[in-house]
Amino acid sequence: MPVARTRSIALLGLTGSVVEVEADLSSQLPGFVIIGLPDAALTEARERVRSAAVNAGCPLPQRKLTVNLSPAALPKHGSGFDLAIAIACLAAAGEVSVESVDRVVHLGELGLDGRLRPIDGILPAVLAAVRAGHDTVMVPAANAAEAALVPGVEVIGVSSLLEAAIRHGGEYDEQAVEAVPAIVRGDDGEPVVGDLADIAGNGDAVEALITAAAGGHHLFLLGPPGAGKTMLASRLPGILPDLDSDAALEVSSIRSLSGRPLGAALSVRPPFEAPHHTASAAAIVGGGSRVIRPGAAARASHGVLFLDEAPEFASTVLDVLRQPLESGTISIHRASAVASFPARFQLVIAANPCPCGHHGVDDTSCTCSPVVRRRYLARISGPLLDRIDLQILVPRITTAGIRVAAESPGLSSAEARLRVDGAREVARDRLRATPWRTNAEMPGPWMRGAGRLHPGGRASAALDRALERGGITMRGYDRVLKTAWTIADLDGAAAPTADHVGRAYFMRKGISA
Known part of the structure; x- marks a missing residue:
């Protein structure tokens, strides 16, 4: 059989990289080798994949299997490559369609009983796959709803390796398998905030x-x-x-x-x-x-x-x-x-x-x-x-x-949020030609220069004197001006006045005043 290929995702922070999983089946003594800079958890996939395949009812052939994770220089972490490795090996053995597995990105960890266990980071992984041009992903059933939050992708949720193999054209007898539920860690919802x-x-x-x-x-x-x-x-x-x-x-x-x-x-x-x-x-x-x-x-x-x-x-x-x-x-x-x-x-x-x-x-x-x-x-x-x-x-x-x-x-x-929404809309309109959307995001040099947002004149005279006396740093000076713009937006003013700048300066220096 030719080398079979499928794909998975390696996450580094929120950045996901597509990893090509290649499997080669050779006529040598039985063995299982994974190359391509795997970590310890990924190296242990050899035992998980073999046991899972046997217990799921789709055993791997007793020959030498070599799995390469490309690009080889990219570090790969965790057990989320298990499904991709198992499917690539079955494709190399001719048990499933090589063309089918090549079109799908596979994510998921295998248990020894052949069931698929959910993994963390499904959402950024699927998002990385879509941005790389892939439109179909296969994930554990417990992760299917999360993966479906990414627009423009077909999500295939499977409960076991056997079900995944059948989806790719494997001729096996179907078996009902109870999906592994997701494990909830940390908080279980949005924070409760009072009024x-x-x-x-x-x-x-x-x-x-x-x-x-x-x-x-x-x-x-x-x-x-x-x-x-x-x-x-x-x-x-x-x-x-x-x-x-x-x-x-x-x-x-x-x-x-x-x-x-x-x-x-x-x-x-x-x-x-x-x-x-x-x-x-x-x-x-x-x-x-x-x-x-x-x-x-x-x-x-x-x-x-x-x-x-x-x-x-x-x-x-x-x-x-x-x-x-x-x-x-x-x-x-x-x-x-x-x-x-x-x-x-x-x-x-x-x-x-x-x-x-x-x-x-x-x-x-x-x-x-x-x-x-x-x-x-x-x-x-x-x-x-x-x-x-x-x-x-x-x-x-x-x-x-x-x-x-x-x-x-x-x-x-609710009333305060209406005021906040109105002020932010004014700021967005003022900054629509820039990459910034709030007053706090504006860089000081741009605000005082190309942005032409320095109030100048009598409006900032007191603040200018505070800077000259050393009562405020240059960073603090810029931040007072940004706050003054926010106060002006809340008041419906076209530009900050001396009163707005004074209120902003008091809000910054109120503790030390």
Whole structure:
């Protein structure tokens, strides 16, 4: 028989590469060799494939089988190549149609009983196959619904190797096999977010939250325990606009790669990630020595990354976010490969004013010395704070504030989202000839130069003086101007005025004022 070929997908981060799986059957002593830079899990496919084929009722011939994974220089990881290897071997033996297997991309892990087990990363793998020009994929039955979320592809879900062989023209007796169900890890759905109207008082903080949502700005909330910082942060996803189709596909791909469940359709709501303060740097940005997985920052892409009790995080963990905040991507370097993940998230961090939390509220009961307070907040480095557009004090609500809030409820999430949608539409229209869609994405040099978006004159005079006095960095200067444009969009103004720039400057320097 000639060499039989089929295809599978090798994932490195969210990037998928088509791998040609070639099988050759020779008249030598029985053996099974896999070449083409496989890892340990893939090398073990020899035993899985042989046992699965026997137990499924479509045994491989007792001759030497050589399987090549091409391109040979590309690292291949995991057990997702099992189905492709088994089908290529059956085609080389003449048991199934060579032409049929050559047209289909195969993904799936084999159990020793011949059943197909679901694998992580089906969505980005199928997406890579479609982008490479393939229109038919065969996947485990438990992954079929997820694979079908990719438009323009025919998905064939099979429960066992025997069923796959029959689909490719193998003359075997059909056997009913119970499909292996998907294993659910992590959360089982979208985060539950409350309504913005639940927040009593703190009008300045609510307005800052709406500004952050409208412009895609980062936010720092400083206040005593019980002031409502966590409640504010958890309401942010509820007032963000729905994701467009490309962003929804990217978010779902990251969830798939993380082993998290997907619904019957692509989710259009922004994700919300809130890692515990004991999380390591690898847990935040992603990592892994063999298979590189996305961290919380990548999973929060197009959504919100919330770091509660930020000073309790290790300083090195917080500082790894500095580069993603600027570039919008995370690159994880390993000796054998470099994986990249999207990281276009909104960062929200919350902190108490001191370890005991009473400074500025009840100084008579605060047990923290000035040195202790400075050391506590200094765990959030200056370079990281310089990248956060809005820095807001959140005071503790009083009984008078509770009574006022009960008599006149605040803005609901639905009403706030209408304001945010309107402001974002204005920004999109202004930036329609650029690759950016929100004010926070605009590069400073472009905004001040070719974009002609610097308000100039009296509108920015106070901000210009702050820059000359050293009260703000050049990065901070640009971020204040971006926030001013967002406030102007919310107010329906054609361009930022001195009032808008002043409000933006106060929102950035409110904590240190």
